[in-house]
Amino acid sequence: MVLTDIHFIHGESLLKPATPISSPTVPFSELAKAYPRADSVTLLTIAKSTVYKVEFEDAATHVIDAKTGKVLAPISTSKALAIAQQSFADSRYADKIKSIHYYSETDSPPSDVSPRWLPFWRVEFDAPLSPTLYIQANTGEIVSKRHDMWRLFDWMWRFHIMDYDDGENINNPLLMFFSVISLFGGVAGATLLVQRLRAPQATQKGEVI
Amino acid sequence: MKQPLAFIHKWLGLVVGLQLLIWILTGIYFNWVDHRIAKGNELRQSSSHTVKPFPIDIIDLDEKHFIGVKRVELTHLAETPVYQLYYSLPAHNNQKQDVKTFHAETGLPFSLTQNTVKNIASNSYSAEAEISDIELMYPPHTDLAGEENPLWRVVVNDSAQTHIYVSPITGKVIAHVNNARRLHNIMFMLHFMDYAKTGGFNHTLITVFAVLNLIFVGSGVLWLIKKLPMMVHAVFSSGKKPIELLQNNGSSGVHALVPKGEVILHSLRNVNIHLPSICGGGGVCGSCKFQTPDTLPVTEADKAHCSPQELAHGIRLACQHSIDAISKISVP
Numbered sequence: 001m002v003l004t005d006i007h008f009i010h011g012e013s014l015l016k017p018a019t020p021i022s023s024p025t026v027p028f029s030e031l032a033k034a035y036p037r038a039d040s041v042t043l044l045t046i047a048k049s050t051v052y053k054v055e056f057e058d059a060a061t062h063v064i065d066a067k068t069g070k071v072l073a074p075i076s077t078s079k080a081l082a083i084a085q086q087s088f089a090d091s092r093y094a095d096k097i098k099s100i101h102y103y104s105e106t107d108s109p110p111s112d113v114s115p116r117w118l119p120f121w122r123v124e125f126d127a128p129l130s131p132t133l134y135i136q137a138n139t140g141e142i143v144s145k146r147h148d149m150w151r152l153f154d155w156m157w158r159f160h161i162m163d164y165d166d167g168e169n170i171n172n173p174l175l176m177f178f179s180v181i182s183l184f185g186g187v188a189g190a191t192l193l194v195q196r197l198r199a200p201q202a203t204q205k206g207e208v209i
Numbered sequence: 210m211k212q213p214l215a216f217i218h219k220w221l222g223l224v225v226g227l228q229l230l231i232w233i234l235t236g237i238y239f240n241w242v243d244h245r246i247a248k249g250n251e252l253r254q255s256s257s258h259t260v261k262p263f264p265i266d267i268i269d270l271d272e273k274h275f276i277g278v279k280r281v282e283l284t285h286l287a288e289t290p291v292y293q294l295y296y297s298l299p300a301h302n303n304q305k306q307d308v309k310t311f312h313a314e315t316g317l318p319f320s321l322t323q324n325t326v327k328n329i330a331s332n333s334y335s336a337e338a339e340i341s342d343i344e345l346m347y348p349p350h351t352d353l354a355g356e357e358n359p360l361w362r363v364v365v366n367d368s369a370q371t372h373i374y375v376s377p378i379t380g381k382v383i384a385h386v387n388n389a390r391r392l393h394n395i396m397f398m399l400h401f402m403d404y405a406k407t408g409g410f411n412h413t414l415i416t417v418f419a420v421l422n423l424i425f426v427g428s429g430v431l432w433l434i435k436k437l438p439m440m441v442h443a444v445f446s447s448g449k450k451p452i453e454l455l456q457n458n459g460s461s462g463v464h465a466l467v468p469k470g471e472v473i474l475h476s477l478r479n480v481n482i483h484l485p486s487i488c489g490g491g492g493v494c495g496s497c498k499f500q501t502p503d504t505l506p507v508t509e510a511d512k513a514h515c516s517p518q519e520l521a522h523g524i525r526l527a528c529q530h531s532i533d534a535i536s537k538i539s540v541p
Binding site for chain 2: 001002003004005006007010012018019020021022023027028029031032033035036037038039040041042043044045057161170171172175176179180182183186187189190193196197
Protein backbone atom coordinates (compact mmCIF):
# COMPACT_ATOMS: atom_id res chain seq x y z
CA MET A 1 0.00 0.00 0.00
CA VAL A 2 2.81 2.40 0.81
CA LEU A 3 4.43 1.84 -2.57
CA THR A 4 1.55 3.22 -4.64
CA ASP A 5 0.95 6.94 -4.70
CA ILE A 6 -2.37 7.59 -2.99
CA HIS A 7 -3.21 10.41 -5.42
CA PHE A 8 -2.76 7.97 -8.31
CA ILE A 9 -5.03 5.50 -6.51
CA HIS A 10 -7.67 8.21 -6.14
CA GLY A 11 -7.61 8.62 -9.92
CA GLU A 12 -6.44 12.21 -9.76
CA SER A 13 -4.32 11.63 -12.86
CA LEU A 14 -7.26 10.34 -14.91
CA LEU A 15 -8.65 13.80 -15.64
CA LYS A 16 -7.31 16.80 -17.49
CA PRO A 17 -6.72 19.80 -15.23
CA ALA A 18 -9.75 22.08 -14.96
CA THR A 19 -9.88 24.79 -17.62
CA PRO A 20 -10.44 28.43 -16.65
CA ILE A 21 -13.99 29.68 -17.09
CA SER A 22 -14.94 32.17 -19.76
CA SER A 23 -16.87 35.15 -18.50
CA PRO A 24 -20.64 34.55 -18.54
CA THR A 25 -23.09 36.27 -20.89
CA VAL A 26 -25.82 36.07 -18.27
CA PRO A 27 -24.46 37.85 -15.17
CA PHE A 28 -24.53 36.59 -11.56
CA SER A 29 -26.92 39.37 -10.53
CA GLU A 30 -29.66 37.93 -12.76
CA LEU A 31 -29.21 34.52 -11.24
CA ALA A 32 -29.36 36.00 -7.73
CA LYS A 33 -32.63 37.72 -8.66
CA ALA A 34 -34.07 34.56 -10.18
CA TYR A 35 -33.01 32.32 -7.26
CA PRO A 36 -32.68 34.54 -4.17
CA ARG A 37 -33.29 31.54 -1.88
CA ALA A 38 -30.42 29.52 -3.31
CA ASP A 39 -27.68 28.32 -0.99
CA SER A 40 -25.04 29.02 -3.61
CA VAL A 41 -24.65 29.87 -7.29
CA THR A 42 -21.48 28.47 -8.87
CA LEU A 43 -20.03 29.31 -12.26
CA LEU A 44 -17.97 26.44 -13.67
CA THR A 45 -16.93 24.72 -16.87
CA ILE A 46 -18.48 21.41 -17.81
CA ALA A 47 -17.17 19.91 -21.03
CA LYS A 48 -16.10 23.22 -22.56
CA SER A 49 -19.36 25.04 -21.81
CA THR A 50 -19.68 27.53 -18.98
CA VAL A 51 -22.67 26.87 -16.75
CA TYR A 52 -24.21 28.03 -13.50
CA LYS A 53 -24.96 25.43 -10.87
CA VAL A 54 -27.65 26.63 -8.46
CA GLU A 55 -27.82 24.62 -5.26
CA PHE A 56 -30.51 24.75 -2.61
CA GLU A 57 -30.42 23.72 1.00
CA ASP A 58 -32.57 20.65 0.33
CA ALA A 59 -29.86 19.43 -2.14
CA ALA A 60 -31.99 20.31 -5.17
CA THR A 61 -29.84 21.55 -8.06
CA HIS A 62 -30.45 23.48 -11.27
CA VAL A 63 -27.92 23.81 -14.06
CA ILE A 64 -28.20 26.90 -16.25
CA ASP A 65 -26.41 27.72 -19.46
CA ALA A 66 -24.32 30.84 -18.79
CA LYS A 67 -24.69 31.96 -22.40
CA THR A 68 -28.45 31.66 -22.82
CA GLY A 69 -29.75 31.54 -19.25
CA LYS A 70 -31.77 28.44 -20.08
CA VAL A 71 -32.18 25.67 -17.51
CA LEU A 72 -30.41 22.62 -18.89
CA ALA A 73 -32.07 19.21 -19.01
CA PRO A 74 -30.45 16.27 -17.24
CA ILE A 75 -27.45 14.84 -19.08
CA SER A 76 -28.29 12.67 -22.12
CA THR A 77 -26.28 9.64 -23.25
CA SER A 78 -24.43 11.60 -25.92
CA LYS A 79 -23.74 14.48 -23.53
CA ALA A 80 -22.39 12.07 -20.90
CA LEU A 81 -20.13 10.54 -23.54
CA ALA A 82 -18.90 13.96 -24.61
CA ILE A 83 -18.15 14.98 -21.02
CA ALA A 84 -16.25 11.75 -20.38
CA GLN A 85 -14.22 11.99 -23.58
CA GLN A 86 -13.36 15.67 -23.16
CA SER A 87 -12.26 15.24 -19.54
CA PHE A 88 -10.21 12.06 -19.93
CA ALA A 89 -6.53 12.87 -19.60
CA ASP A 90 -5.04 10.12 -21.79
CA SER A 91 -5.84 11.25 -25.35
CA ARG A 92 -4.85 7.85 -26.79
CA TYR A 93 -7.91 6.25 -25.22
CA ALA A 94 -10.30 9.21 -24.96
CA ASP A 95 -12.51 7.95 -27.80
CA LYS A 96 -12.36 4.29 -26.79
CA ILE A 97 -15.45 3.72 -24.71
CA LYS A 98 -16.06 0.20 -23.48
CA SER A 99 -19.47 0.75 -21.91
CA ILE A 100 -21.88 3.44 -20.78
CA HIS A 101 -24.66 2.78 -18.33
CA TYR A 102 -27.27 4.93 -16.58
CA TYR A 103 -28.12 4.39 -12.91
CA SER A 104 -31.35 6.01 -11.77
CA GLU A 105 -32.12 7.00 -8.18
CA THR A 106 -33.80 3.64 -7.56
CA ASP A 107 -31.03 1.50 -9.02
CA SER A 108 -28.45 -0.09 -6.79
CA PRO A 109 -25.15 1.50 -7.72
CA PRO A 110 -21.88 -0.36 -8.43
CA SER A 111 -19.84 -1.08 -5.32
CA ASP A 112 -17.00 1.30 -6.19
CA VAL A 113 -19.08 4.48 -5.93
CA SER A 114 -21.20 6.12 -3.25
CA PRO A 115 -24.99 5.92 -3.73
CA ARG A 116 -25.33 9.57 -2.71
CA TRP A 117 -24.33 10.60 -6.26
CA LEU A 118 -27.32 8.87 -7.87
CA PRO A 119 -28.56 9.36 -10.55
CA PHE A 120 -25.39 9.10 -12.61
CA TRP A 121 -23.82 7.80 -15.78
CA ARG A 122 -21.06 5.23 -15.58
CA VAL A 123 -18.59 5.50 -18.47
CA GLU A 124 -15.88 2.86 -18.72
CA PHE A 125 -12.94 3.33 -21.09
CA ASP A 126 -11.36 0.53 -23.10
CA ALA A 127 -7.92 1.30 -21.67
CA PRO A 128 -5.42 -0.32 -19.30
CA LEU A 129 -6.73 -0.61 -15.69
CA SER A 130 -10.32 -0.08 -16.99
CA PRO A 131 -10.64 3.58 -16.00
CA THR A 132 -14.23 4.52 -15.19
CA LEU A 133 -15.81 7.95 -14.77
CA TYR A 134 -19.06 8.61 -12.92
CA ILE A 135 -20.95 11.63 -14.22
CA GLN A 136 -23.73 13.08 -12.11
CA ALA A 137 -26.83 13.04 -14.34
CA ASN A 138 -28.31 16.34 -13.11
CA THR A 139 -25.21 18.51 -13.11
CA GLY A 140 -22.82 16.79 -15.54
CA GLU A 141 -20.04 16.95 -12.97
CA ILE A 142 -17.58 14.07 -12.69
CA VAL A 143 -18.25 12.90 -9.16
CA SER A 144 -16.05 9.83 -9.02
CA LYS A 145 -13.18 8.26 -10.93
CA ARG A 146 -12.06 4.69 -10.54
CA HIS A 147 -9.57 2.28 -12.06
CA ASP A 148 -8.40 -1.26 -11.33
CA MET A 149 -5.63 -0.06 -9.01
CA TRP A 150 -8.25 1.72 -6.91
CA ARG A 151 -10.31 -1.47 -6.82
CA LEU A 152 -7.22 -3.48 -5.82
CA PHE A 153 -6.33 -0.90 -3.16
CA ASP A 154 -9.88 -1.10 -1.84
CA TRP A 155 -9.43 -4.86 -1.33
CA MET A 156 -6.02 -4.37 0.25
CA TRP A 157 -7.67 -1.96 2.67
CA ARG A 158 -10.28 -4.62 3.53
CA PHE A 159 -7.47 -7.10 4.22
CA HIS A 160 -5.63 -4.42 6.20
CA ILE A 161 -8.54 -3.84 8.60
CA MET A 162 -9.97 -7.37 8.21
CA ASP A 163 -13.42 -6.06 7.36
CA TYR A 164 -14.52 -8.09 4.39
CA ASP A 165 -18.08 -6.87 3.79
CA ASP A 166 -17.85 -3.15 3.07
CA GLY A 167 -14.40 -2.24 4.37
CA GLU A 168 -15.72 0.56 6.55
CA ASN A 169 -15.59 -0.75 10.11
CA ILE A 170 -12.16 -0.57 11.71
CA ASN A 171 -13.64 -1.43 15.13
CA ASN A 172 -14.37 -5.03 14.24
CA PRO A 173 -13.82 -7.97 16.63
CA LEU A 174 -12.02 -10.13 14.04
CA LEU A 175 -9.27 -7.53 13.76
CA MET A 176 -9.09 -7.25 17.56
CA PHE A 177 -8.75 -11.03 17.85
CA PHE A 178 -5.93 -11.29 15.35
CA SER A 179 -4.08 -8.17 16.42
CA VAL A 180 -3.99 -9.31 20.05
CA ILE A 181 -2.66 -12.71 18.90
CA SER A 182 -0.09 -10.86 16.78
CA LEU A 183 0.92 -8.89 19.84
CA PHE A 184 1.58 -12.12 21.74
CA GLY A 185 3.55 -13.42 18.76
CA GLY A 186 5.52 -10.20 18.53
CA VAL A 187 6.36 -10.10 22.23
CA ALA A 188 7.34 -13.80 22.18
CA GLY A 189 9.56 -13.15 19.17
CA ALA A 190 11.18 -10.15 20.83
CA THR A 191 11.86 -12.23 23.95
CA LEU A 192 13.46 -15.00 21.89
CA LEU A 193 15.59 -12.46 20.08
CA VAL A 194 16.81 -10.86 23.31
CA GLN A 195 17.64 -14.30 24.75
CA ARG A 196 19.53 -15.28 21.63
CA LEU A 197 21.55 -12.08 21.54
CA ARG A 198 22.29 -12.01 25.29
CA ALA A 199 23.52 -15.58 25.64
CA PRO A 200 25.92 -16.42 22.83
CA GLN A 201 25.15 -19.87 21.53
CA ALA A 202 26.44 -22.53 23.89
CA THR A 203 27.85 -24.37 20.91
CA GLN A 204 30.33 -21.62 20.24
CA LYS A 205 32.37 -22.89 23.19
CA GLY A 206 33.25 -26.04 21.33
CA GLU A 207 35.58 -24.57 18.80
CA VAL A 208 38.39 -27.01 19.62
CA ILE A 209 37.33 -29.79 17.34
CA MET B 210 25.77 -18.89 7.67
CA LYS B 211 24.59 -22.47 7.33
CA GLN B 212 20.98 -21.55 8.08
CA PRO B 213 20.27 -18.48 5.98
CA LEU B 214 16.60 -18.32 7.00
CA ALA B 215 17.45 -18.22 10.70
CA PHE B 216 20.18 -15.69 10.06
CA ILE B 217 17.94 -13.37 8.03
CA HIS B 218 15.08 -13.76 10.49
CA LYS B 219 17.24 -12.94 13.50
CA TRP B 220 18.95 -9.85 12.12
CA LEU B 221 15.89 -8.43 10.36
CA GLY B 222 13.97 -9.00 13.58
CA LEU B 223 16.49 -6.77 15.28
CA VAL B 224 16.14 -4.03 12.64
CA VAL B 225 12.39 -3.99 11.94
CA GLY B 226 10.97 -5.90 14.90
CA LEU B 227 10.40 -2.79 16.99
CA GLN B 228 8.43 -1.13 14.18
CA LEU B 229 6.40 -4.32 13.76
CA LEU B 230 5.44 -4.08 17.44
CA ILE B 231 4.59 -0.39 16.96
CA TRP B 232 2.36 -1.30 14.00
CA ILE B 233 0.59 -3.95 16.06
CA LEU B 234 0.12 -1.71 19.12
CA THR B 235 -1.07 1.34 17.18
CA GLY B 236 -3.29 -1.00 15.13
CA ILE B 237 -4.90 -2.26 18.33
CA TYR B 238 -5.43 1.37 19.36
CA PHE B 239 -7.20 2.20 16.05
CA ASN B 240 -9.25 -0.97 16.36
CA TRP B 241 -10.27 -0.28 19.94
CA VAL B 242 -10.78 3.49 19.99
CA ASP B 243 -14.06 5.32 19.34
CA HIS B 244 -13.08 7.34 16.29
CA ARG B 245 -15.49 10.20 16.89
CA ILE B 246 -13.90 10.86 20.28
CA ALA B 247 -10.34 10.11 19.09
CA LYS B 248 -10.68 12.66 16.31
CA GLY B 249 -11.50 15.33 18.88
CA ASN B 250 -15.20 15.56 17.98
CA GLU B 251 -16.71 14.62 21.33
CA LEU B 252 -18.07 18.12 21.84
CA ARG B 253 -18.42 19.04 18.18
CA GLN B 254 -21.85 19.88 16.82
CA SER B 255 -22.98 21.01 13.40
CA SER B 256 -24.38 24.50 13.43
CA SER B 257 -27.81 24.91 11.93
CA HIS B 258 -27.62 27.69 9.43
CA THR B 259 -30.59 29.47 7.97
CA VAL B 260 -30.26 30.47 4.34
CA LYS B 261 -30.48 34.21 3.93
CA PRO B 262 -31.85 35.30 0.58
CA PHE B 263 -29.41 37.06 -1.74
CA PRO B 264 -29.92 40.83 -1.69
CA ILE B 265 -31.51 42.56 -4.70
CA ASP B 266 -28.53 44.82 -5.29
CA ILE B 267 -25.58 42.47 -5.67
CA ILE B 268 -23.02 43.80 -8.08
CA ASP B 269 -21.44 41.91 -10.96
CA LEU B 270 -17.70 41.39 -10.93
CA ASP B 271 -15.71 43.12 -13.61
CA GLU B 272 -14.72 40.78 -16.48
CA LYS B 273 -11.04 41.11 -15.62
CA HIS B 274 -11.74 39.25 -12.39
CA PHE B 275 -12.54 36.09 -14.32
CA ILE B 276 -9.11 35.75 -15.90
CA GLY B 277 -7.50 32.46 -14.93
CA VAL B 278 -10.34 31.57 -12.58
CA LYS B 279 -11.45 27.92 -12.53
CA ARG B 280 -14.69 28.44 -10.62
CA VAL B 281 -16.71 31.30 -9.13
CA GLU B 282 -19.18 30.84 -6.31
CA LEU B 283 -21.80 33.30 -5.09
CA THR B 284 -22.70 32.30 -1.56
CA HIS B 285 -22.93 33.50 2.02
CA LEU B 286 -19.90 33.63 4.27
CA ALA B 287 -20.75 34.51 7.85
CA GLU B 288 -24.17 35.77 6.66
CA THR B 289 -22.51 38.11 4.17
CA PRO B 290 -23.14 37.62 0.43
CA VAL B 291 -19.75 37.00 -1.18
CA TYR B 292 -18.12 36.00 -4.42
CA GLN B 293 -15.39 33.39 -4.08
CA LEU B 294 -12.94 33.02 -6.93
CA TYR B 295 -11.12 29.67 -7.09
CA TYR B 296 -7.82 29.82 -8.97
CA SER B 297 -7.08 26.15 -8.37
CA LEU B 298 -9.26 23.15 -7.63
CA PRO B 299 -7.18 20.83 -5.42
CA ALA B 300 -8.52 17.30 -4.98
CA HIS B 301 -8.42 17.58 -1.18
CA ASN B 302 -9.30 20.48 1.09
CA ASN B 303 -6.03 20.23 3.03
CA GLN B 304 -4.06 20.94 -0.15
CA LYS B 305 -3.01 24.49 -0.94
CA GLN B 306 -6.02 26.54 -1.98
CA ASP B 307 -5.93 29.72 -3.97
CA VAL B 308 -9.17 31.61 -3.38
CA LYS B 309 -10.08 35.29 -3.41
CA THR B 310 -13.22 36.52 -1.65
CA PHE B 311 -15.15 39.71 -2.49
CA HIS B 312 -18.17 41.28 -0.83
CA ALA B 313 -21.02 40.79 -3.33
CA GLU B 314 -22.63 44.15 -2.51
CA THR B 315 -19.53 46.37 -2.45
CA GLY B 316 -17.10 44.41 -4.63
CA LEU B 317 -14.38 44.95 -2.01
CA PRO B 318 -12.11 42.16 -0.71
CA PHE B 319 -13.74 40.38 2.20
CA SER B 320 -12.34 38.32 5.03
CA LEU B 321 -13.70 36.94 8.29
CA THR B 322 -13.26 39.06 11.38
CA GLN B 323 -11.90 37.62 14.62
CA ASN B 324 -15.31 38.05 16.17
CA THR B 325 -17.03 36.06 13.43
CA VAL B 326 -14.44 33.31 13.75
CA LYS B 327 -15.06 33.25 17.48
CA ASN B 328 -18.81 32.81 16.90
CA ILE B 329 -18.27 30.03 14.35
CA ALA B 330 -15.98 28.23 16.80
CA SER B 331 -18.32 28.65 19.78
CA ASN B 332 -21.31 27.44 17.77
CA SER B 333 -19.45 24.26 16.85
CA TYR B 334 -18.75 23.45 20.51
CA SER B 335 -21.63 21.85 22.39
CA ALA B 336 -20.52 23.04 25.84
CA GLU B 337 -20.03 26.60 27.03
CA ALA B 338 -16.78 27.66 25.34
CA GLU B 339 -14.53 30.02 27.25
CA ILE B 340 -12.18 31.27 24.56
CA SER B 341 -8.76 32.45 25.63
CA ASP B 342 -7.04 33.15 22.31
CA ILE B 343 -7.75 33.59 18.59
CA GLU B 344 -4.95 33.69 16.08
CA LEU B 345 -4.48 33.17 12.35
CA MET B 346 -1.86 30.41 12.04
CA TYR B 347 0.23 29.53 9.00
CA PRO B 348 1.28 26.01 7.95
CA PRO B 349 2.81 23.75 9.01
CA HIS B 350 0.30 23.28 11.84
CA THR B 351 1.56 21.24 14.81
CA ASP B 352 -1.93 19.86 15.41
CA LEU B 353 -2.79 19.05 11.79
CA ALA B 354 -0.21 17.19 9.70
CA GLY B 355 -0.57 17.69 5.96
CA GLU B 356 -2.67 20.88 6.24
CA GLU B 357 -1.24 23.35 3.73
CA ASN B 358 -3.55 26.33 4.29
CA PRO B 359 -3.58 29.08 6.92
CA LEU B 360 -6.21 28.45 9.58
CA TRP B 361 -7.73 30.41 12.44
CA ARG B 362 -6.86 28.74 15.73
CA VAL B 363 -9.39 29.34 18.49
CA VAL B 364 -8.10 28.22 21.89
CA VAL B 365 -10.81 27.00 24.27
CA ASN B 366 -10.04 27.12 27.96
CA ASP B 367 -11.14 23.57 28.84
CA SER B 368 -9.54 20.56 30.50
CA ALA B 369 -9.04 18.77 27.16
CA GLN B 370 -7.07 21.76 25.81
CA THR B 371 -9.29 22.07 22.75
CA HIS B 372 -8.13 24.10 19.77
CA ILE B 373 -10.80 24.81 17.18
CA TYR B 374 -9.48 25.36 13.66
CA VAL B 375 -11.57 27.45 11.27
CA SER B 376 -10.86 27.93 7.57
CA PRO B 377 -10.56 31.63 6.68
CA ILE B 378 -11.64 30.70 3.14
CA THR B 379 -14.84 28.75 3.75
CA GLY B 380 -15.61 29.79 7.33
CA LYS B 381 -16.02 26.08 8.09
CA VAL B 382 -14.68 24.32 11.17
CA ILE B 383 -11.78 22.13 10.00
CA ALA B 384 -11.16 20.28 13.25
CA HIS B 385 -11.49 20.24 17.00
CA VAL B 386 -8.05 19.25 18.25
CA ASN B 387 -8.00 18.24 21.92
CA ASN B 388 -5.83 15.87 23.93
CA ALA B 389 -7.67 12.80 22.62
CA ARG B 390 -6.98 14.01 19.07
CA ARG B 391 -3.34 14.72 19.90
CA LEU B 392 -2.93 11.11 21.05
CA HIS B 393 -4.65 10.00 17.83
CA ASN B 394 -2.19 12.17 15.86
CA ILE B 395 0.77 10.53 17.60
CA MET B 396 -0.68 7.08 16.87
CA PHE B 397 -1.04 8.02 13.20
CA MET B 398 2.48 9.40 13.08
CA LEU B 399 3.83 6.12 14.51
CA HIS B 400 1.63 3.92 12.30
CA PHE B 401 2.62 5.83 9.14
CA MET B 402 6.23 6.41 10.36
CA ASP B 403 5.37 9.97 9.39
CA TYR B 404 8.04 11.70 11.43
CA ALA B 405 8.29 14.42 8.77
CA LYS B 406 4.57 15.20 9.41
CA THR B 407 3.49 14.95 5.78
CA GLY B 408 0.15 13.49 6.81
CA GLY B 409 0.62 10.54 4.45
CA PHE B 410 2.34 7.18 4.01
CA ASN B 411 3.97 7.58 0.58
CA HIS B 412 7.53 8.07 1.78
CA THR B 413 10.83 6.19 1.56
CA LEU B 414 11.27 5.30 5.23
CA ILE B 415 8.03 3.34 5.53
CA THR B 416 8.57 1.74 2.12
CA VAL B 417 11.97 0.42 3.22
CA PHE B 418 10.54 -0.86 6.50
CA ALA B 419 7.54 -2.44 4.78
CA VAL B 420 9.78 -4.35 2.35
CA LEU B 421 12.17 -5.45 5.12
CA ASN B 422 9.21 -6.57 7.20
CA LEU B 423 7.89 -8.63 4.31
CA ILE B 424 11.28 -10.38 4.08
CA PHE B 425 11.30 -10.79 7.88
CA VAL B 426 7.88 -12.41 7.94
CA GLY B 427 8.61 -14.42 4.78
CA SER B 428 11.84 -15.83 6.23
CA GLY B 429 9.97 -16.77 9.40
CA VAL B 430 7.25 -18.57 7.46
CA LEU B 431 9.78 -20.45 5.30
CA TRP B 432 11.78 -21.42 8.38
CA LEU B 433 8.64 -22.70 10.04
CA ILE B 434 7.72 -24.72 6.94
CA LYS B 435 11.22 -26.20 6.90
CA LYS B 436 11.01 -27.24 10.55
CA LEU B 437 7.40 -28.36 10.44
CA PRO B 438 8.01 -32.07 9.55
CA MET B 439 10.50 -32.29 12.44
CA MET B 440 8.10 -30.70 14.86
CA VAL B 441 5.19 -32.91 13.79
CA HIS B 442 7.42 -35.97 14.11
CA ALA B 443 8.63 -34.97 17.53
CA VAL B 444 5.06 -34.74 18.74
CA PHE B 445 3.71 -37.91 17.18
CA SER B 446 6.60 -40.36 17.23
CA SER B 447 7.09 -41.92 20.63
CA GLY B 448 10.40 -43.57 21.33
CA LYS B 449 12.26 -41.03 19.24
CA LYS B 450 13.78 -37.68 20.06
CA PRO B 451 15.15 -34.85 17.95
CA ILE B 452 18.82 -34.14 18.18
CA GLU B 453 20.74 -31.28 16.69
CA LEU B 454 23.83 -32.23 14.72
CA LEU B 455 26.20 -29.30 15.03
CA GLN B 456 28.72 -28.17 12.46
CA ASN B 457 32.30 -28.80 13.37
CA ASN B 458 32.82 -25.13 14.06
CA GLY B 459 30.04 -25.30 16.63
CA SER B 460 27.42 -23.39 14.61
CA SER B 461 23.99 -24.86 14.44
CA GLY B 462 23.40 -27.58 11.89
CA VAL B 463 20.64 -30.03 11.00
CA HIS B 464 18.14 -31.86 13.17
CA ALA B 465 17.64 -35.60 13.18
CA LEU B 466 15.23 -37.96 14.91
CA VAL B 467 16.99 -40.72 16.79
CA PRO B 468 15.75 -43.58 19.00
CA LYS B 469 15.62 -42.83 22.72
CA GLY B 470 17.00 -45.02 25.49
CA GLU B 471 20.13 -46.16 23.69
CA VAL B 472 23.76 -45.20 24.03
CA ILE B 473 24.78 -42.46 21.66
CA LEU B 474 26.94 -44.74 19.53
CA HIS B 475 24.03 -47.08 18.72
CA SER B 476 21.33 -44.48 18.53
CA LEU B 477 23.20 -42.49 15.89
CA ARG B 478 23.54 -45.57 13.66
CA ASN B 479 19.79 -45.29 12.94
CA VAL B 480 20.43 -42.06 11.10
CA ASN B 481 23.47 -43.45 9.32
CA ILE B 482 26.05 -41.81 11.50
CA HIS B 483 28.63 -44.47 12.17
CA LEU B 484 31.21 -43.34 14.67
CA PRO B 485 34.41 -45.33 14.46
CA SER B 486 34.51 -48.15 16.98
CA ILE B 487 36.93 -51.02 17.22
CA CYS B 488 35.77 -52.60 20.43
CA GLY B 489 32.08 -52.38 19.54
CA GLY B 490 31.04 -50.16 22.39
CA GLY B 491 32.94 -51.44 25.38
CA GLY B 492 34.78 -48.26 26.29
CA VAL B 493 38.05 -49.96 25.56
CA CYS B 494 39.33 -48.61 22.25
CA GLY B 495 38.52 -44.92 22.71
CA SER B 496 37.68 -44.38 19.02
CA CYS B 497 34.08 -43.14 19.30
CA LYS B 498 34.77 -39.62 20.51
CA PHE B 499 32.09 -36.94 20.15
CA GLN B 500 31.58 -33.46 21.53
CA THR B 501 28.53 -31.83 23.10
CA PRO B 502 27.76 -28.46 24.64
CA ASP B 503 25.44 -30.26 27.09
CA THR B 504 26.77 -31.11 30.55
CA LEU B 505 27.70 -34.80 30.95
CA PRO B 506 29.34 -36.71 33.78
CA VAL B 507 32.81 -38.18 33.20
CA THR B 508 33.03 -41.96 33.28
CA GLU B 509 36.16 -44.00 33.97
CA ALA B 510 36.40 -44.87 30.25
CA ASP B 511 36.12 -41.16 29.34
CA LYS B 512 38.92 -40.36 31.73
CA ALA B 513 41.10 -43.11 30.30
CA HIS B 514 40.82 -41.98 26.67
CA CYS B 515 40.29 -38.22 26.78
CA SER B 516 42.74 -35.56 27.93
CA PRO B 517 41.61 -33.15 30.70
CA GLN B 518 41.36 -30.40 28.05
CA GLU B 519 39.15 -32.59 25.87
CA LEU B 520 36.93 -33.42 28.84
CA ALA B 521 36.69 -29.71 29.65
CA HIS B 522 35.50 -29.04 26.10
CA GLY B 523 32.72 -31.62 26.37
CA ILE B 524 34.45 -34.47 24.58
CA ARG B 525 33.34 -37.95 25.67
CA LEU B 526 33.03 -41.48 24.36
CA ALA B 527 29.75 -42.23 22.54
CA CYS B 528 29.50 -45.71 24.03
CA GLN B 529 29.46 -44.34 27.57
CA HIS B 530 26.46 -42.01 27.55
CA SER B 531 22.76 -42.26 26.81
CA ILE B 532 21.31 -40.30 23.90
CA ASP B 533 18.66 -39.13 26.41
CA ALA B 534 21.25 -37.00 28.21
CA ILE B 535 22.10 -34.74 25.29
CA SER B 536 20.26 -32.55 22.78
CA LYS B 537 23.18 -31.38 20.67
CA ILE B 538 26.14 -33.22 19.29
CA SER B 539 29.04 -32.67 16.97
CA VAL B 540 31.10 -35.47 15.58
CA PRO B 541 34.50 -35.33 13.91
